[in-house]
Amino acid sequence: MAAIRIAVRRALADLPTDGPVLVACSGGADSLALAAATAFVAPRAGRAAGLVTVDHGLQAGSRHRAEAVARWATEAGLAPVEVVRVEVAGRPGGPEAAARDARYQALAEVAGGYRASALLTGHTRDDQAETVLLALARGAGPRGLAGMPARRDLAGTPLVRPLLEIGRAETRAxxxxxxxxPWDDPHNSDPAYARSRVRADVLPVLIRALGPGVLDNLARTAALVAADNAVLDELAVEALSRARHPAGGLATRILAELAPAVRGRVLRTWAHELGAPPAALSHRHVAALDALVTAWRGQRASYLPGGLRVLRRDDRLVSESSPASPADPAPVSEAVGSAPDDAVVEG
Structure with missing residues (x-):
């Protein structure tokens, strides 16, 4: 408990004080331990702290569990306390992705409504290790291998993960x-989900073969890759500014001079600016854009998610709305070259 309280105290020290800190709590061991530590630490730091629990409505009794978490939070001195019910059905992606999308949307809305200074989540070192393994298995590049960031923006509210150096066994203890x-979500042990299989089958094998330090090492790898990513992202911001063509689009001459790791980030960022949905933009889309720069042989346009296409006109890349995007929005450029894979895998 002391280790968790110290982690929370460090996280709160870096946050603004003009709003309550909200803990996202499902009632599982990780988020429950985080909420308890926050209820202890926040008042002693002169901070207001509340709790948000999301009822996905996917299991029998989910409403009662959410209400039980809210009652405990109120008794623990957390305020405000909110129970949010979401509708998962009909959202794009598989059930896991749909539930995550609904959850984060709800959390963002509550945090914004209270003008929260931060939203805390209970992701642990074990979650980080699982994320890195899943990213590796899916062929993700540096962004995926960097795992979950300790802090990121969620619709204007800082989303902070204080427990990324805390093990799951510690939160249970x-x-x-x-x-x-704590409540044990049956989805977390359902072999239908890749993360559950990694948790139940893959990590125990790695620990037996390589020792318990493998979890720390995977999490440390994520932190090291994240630090490298931060530098490359800074270089890409400057490079994108230089690559903007006066007539619109990007100058291929400047793009061609960039290191592949930087050029890939520039092209990905530009595609986002054009309106390509981040979740749908994959390595193959960025690779096709890269081919228009580095392997130009007069190939036709590359299609991007969101009804966009990018083509090369003389010395620049330009975009336009696609009059008839393919059913599968994979890039159709010929002679596809290489580009960094920045697929993001986040738990």
Missing amino acids: ACVALGLV
């Missing part, structure tokens, strides 16, 4: 020490 009974 903290709950036991405090007499808290």
Whole structure:
């Protein structure tokens, strides 16, 4: 419990004080231990702290569990306390992605409504290790291997993960020490989900073969890659500014002079600016744009998600709305070259 409280205290020290800190709590051991630590630390730091729990409505009794979490939070001194019910059905992607999308949208709306200074989530070192392994298995590049950032923006509210250096066993031990009974989501042990299979089958094998330090090493790898990413992203911001063509689009001569890792980031950022949805933009789309720069042989336009296409006109890349995008919005450029894969895998 002491380790978790220290992690929360460090996280709060870096946050503005003009709004409550909200803990996203499902009632599981990780988020419950985080909420308990925040209820202890925040008042002593002169901070207001509340809690948000999301009812996805996917399991019998989910409403009662959410209300039980809210009652505990109120008794623990957290305020404000909100229960938010979301509709998962009909959202794009698989059930896991749809639930995550609904959850983060709800959390962002509540945090924005209270003008929260931050939203805290209970992702642990074990979650980070799982994320890195999934990213590696899916062929992700540096962004995926960087795992979950300790802090990112969520619709204008800082989303902070104080427990990325805390193990799952520690959060369970903290709950036991405090007499808290966490809820174990059956989805977390459902072999239908890749993350559940990694948790139940892959990580135990790695720990037996390589020792318990493998979890710390995977999490450390994510932190090291994230630090490198930050530098490359800064270089890409400057490079994108230089590559903008006076007539619109990007100058291919300047793009061609960039290191591949920087050029890939420039092209990805530009595609986002054009309106390509980040979740749908993949490595193959960026690779096709890269080919228009580095392997130009007069090939036709490249299609991007969002009904966009990019083509090369003389010395620049330009975009236009696609009159008839293919059913599968994969790029159709010929002679596809190489570009960094920045697929993001986040738990």
